Amino acid sequence: MILLGERQILKVVRFATIGAYLGDEDDQVLLPKKYVPSTLCIDDEIDVFIYRDSKDRLVATTEKPKLTLGTIALLKVSQITDIGAFMDWGLEKDLLLPFREQTIKVEEGNEYMVGLYIDKSDRLCATMHTYEILSGESPYDVDDMVEGMIYSIKKDVGIFVAVDRRYHGMLPISEALRIYKRGDMIKARVVEKDEEGKLKLSLRLKPLEQIDKDSYTILKEIEKQGGFLALNDSSEPDEIRKQLSMSKKSFKKGLGRLLREEKVELKEDGISLKKL
Template identity: 30%
Template structure:
């Protein structure tokens, strides 16, 4: 069975006047010559992406789309109408977003994070910017502190929503984001907290005691490199700390607190100093 909107391994049957005829053993599919690899002979097994054309026929292409069915992607609007919008899928076939699937009205030239799916009524590919409708809210395959992949989906009053590992959704709070973050960005993140109701808090900085130990080593190395002084203390701004070490102020204070308890540094409002050995 051929999966529409996904990659399929199909065998070449023959070359025709209009293209190359492929099959999965049951269904025959046409691949136009402008969508075909330069070297293709009958009997070859090739991996191709399949979609339905305007006539409802299955077409194969060796072009690589930005997303396949079941995936999220950040796509640009190529055209809009009263009924919906067309997004650039990276191949010679745009994906359609009906009005009902637009969380906010889509504008030509703008880009949005969407989920690509199949219309059950006709098998055509569609997309939706209502991404929260297509994520799971239980059976999480991670724990607090785990590293995850994030696709920033949109900015909200609280922060930035992000798709986690292509399956879940979580939130990066504004007051914990010190870098330039934009919808469409793919970032490495960490699970900060899994709430009882299933909500997930995210962070762009590693968490846990192991990370604090690593940061302590980094700070000691920096202190030795810069004559025993780092001009960042208890009252330094989160932005200054993040700009230099790419960690939150909370993580920085935990690390310098550990160094202070080990009697390796002294801490003041706006700097830390390496304790000189006698």
């Protein structure tokens, strides 16, 4: 089956002067000659993306678009016309973002977060309604490590993350250790999966693993500072966050580990490496 808007591996059925036809005896799509590798033979399989060309014909390409069906990405507006905005998605033919799919007025040269969908005319288009594009049917479960792209930030709710650019994820605002922006990629741990399959994320590892990591971070920073770090239990949370990118609670737990292991000692104005 030829799947519009998706990458798939198809078999070469026959060759023609204009390129290679891929698929099977009943369902075929053209891979234009300029994309056909010189070593390609009948019955070979090739990884392609399926879309429509400038004449609205279904075609295959070996080029990799920045967006596939069911995913979201940050794309730049290349042109604004009377039917909508055209966006650069890495293929010869730009992707249309219709006016009805725009949640804000877009400007040429700026980047916007969009998803890909098939419209009523069976054409691929972009939409700014990204939340509706994402799926809750992720293969991940609690404690899995995932990677995703931030697509929305609501200070009173959380940081919304498209895991694998395809699945619903949310990072609580309290987890943010720095200023994030749309398009940023993050690695996180799944801490909860609700009935709809949406993932609640955390930047922290499992408790013991996180303490290991935090104590290591503190120790390395002390070494980097020449054996002394001007932080202690009374340091302000913002100062700890600025120097170590961790919360005061995490700092105290990591420091506690180092003190128990007798690797550091507390001074009145900070922490120093313990002399052997």
